[in-house]
Amino acid sequence: MRIMGLDFGSKTVGVAVSDLLGITAQGVETITREDENKLRKTCARIEELIREFEIETIVLGYPKNMNNTIGDRALKTEEFMEMLKRRTGLPVILWDERLTTLASERILIESGVRRENRKAVIDKVAAGLILQGYLDSLTTGDKE
Numbered sequence: 001m002r003i004m005g006l007d008f009g010s011k012t013v014g015v016a017v018s019d020l021l022g023i024t025a026q027g028v029e030t031i032t033r034e035d036e037n038k039l040r041k042t043c044a045r046i047e048e049l050i051r052e053f054e055i056e057t058i059v060l061g062y063p064k065n066m067n068n069t070i071g072d073r074a075l076k077t078e079e080f081m082e083m084l085k086r087r088t089g090l091p092v093i094l095w096d097e098r099l100t101t102l103a104s105e106r107i108l109i110e111s112g113v114r115r116e117n118r119k120a121v122i123d124k125v126a127a128g129l130i131l132q133g134y135l136d137s138l139t140t141g142d143k144e
Helices: 040-053 073-087 100-110 115-139
Strands: 001-008 012-018 025-032 055-062 090-094
Touching: 001 040, 001 073, 001 115, 012 055, 012 115, 025 040, 025 055, 040 055, 040 073, 040 090, 055 073, 055 115, 073 100, 100 115
Parallel strands: 001 055, 055 090
Antiparallel strands: 001 012, 012 025
16 A cells, blocks of 8 residues: 655645555655646646556645644645545545655755755655655554
């Protein structure tokens, strides 16, 4: 059983997938789009990856505010979740993604990735962190 992690942003979607045992997450790619509201090609690419990796569940990063409230970005993520459910027929789990972009930036800096190269991979790394957090919760029983 493979699980897909997604970091949904206004212009990009970071994608990660789990290994077959559901223990580790690996970043796959960052899907980019020109317009925030044009999601047809983004969804089509996600569907291709679902078939390629034989995905059974999607974990979607949920960008709550630091005070645990729901803002505009979280509402757009909820709409994207509903679209994914309709298009794929798969269960979609919202996963608190607070601070994952900051953690991703830190990982890339510590790995020596140059500033101009970080933007291309930061969402993929964030998707990996989102998915890894979910996978870890499955083994510890600590569901968010």
